[in-house]
Amino acid sequence: MxxxxxxxxxxxxxxxxxxxxxxxxxxxxxxxxDGNGDGKLDADEIEELRDVIMDRAVAAQARLANQSRRMDTNGDGATSREEFGARTLLFDLADRDGDGRLSAAEFVMMRGLLGGRGG
Incomplete structure (x- = not known):
């Protein structure tokens, strides 16, 4: 599979x-x-797609906020260099299956989180 x-x-x-x-x-x-199978994407189908995208964006924002709170290990509302270095936030976000490794697809997603920068 x-x-x-x-x-x-x-x-x-x-x-x-x-x-x-x-x-x-x-x-x-x-x-x-094309939910109704008419061979066209109408306004309702586009709106449904927009809703799915927005739901995923909200979920990603929640994951990011949760990760940010986890980085602030002393709970002072800020992330120090030491706290930041101790966590692998982007790696953790990109490791969708949680196996501790980045597949090619997960690595591409991580690059996307960085705005396409990097090598």
Whole structure:
């Protein structure tokens, strides 16, 4: 069973994502978004997608706030260099499955959290 986004996109299992696999994934996404199956994304379907995105953003904000509180180990309302260095906030956020390792997809997500910076 595919575990990462790359695995889900790489439908032929060759370790690469081809243009055809991207097109097929986009087609599958459109079908999921087109709730009434009319071949168009109408205002209601777009609004539903917006709500899902907003729900995920709110959940991510809650996770970030929770992580921030955890970093402030002495409870003074601020995070010192020592407290900051002791935690791996971005790693913890990116490690979606909690296995202590970053898959390729999780690493890409971490780069996204950093605004695409880094190597």
């Amino acid at each position: 595919p575990t990462t986004r790359l695995d889900r996109l790489d439908t032929d299992g060759d370790g690469f994502v081809s243009r055809n696999e991207i097109v097929a994934a986009r087609d599958r996404l459109f079908e999921r978004l």
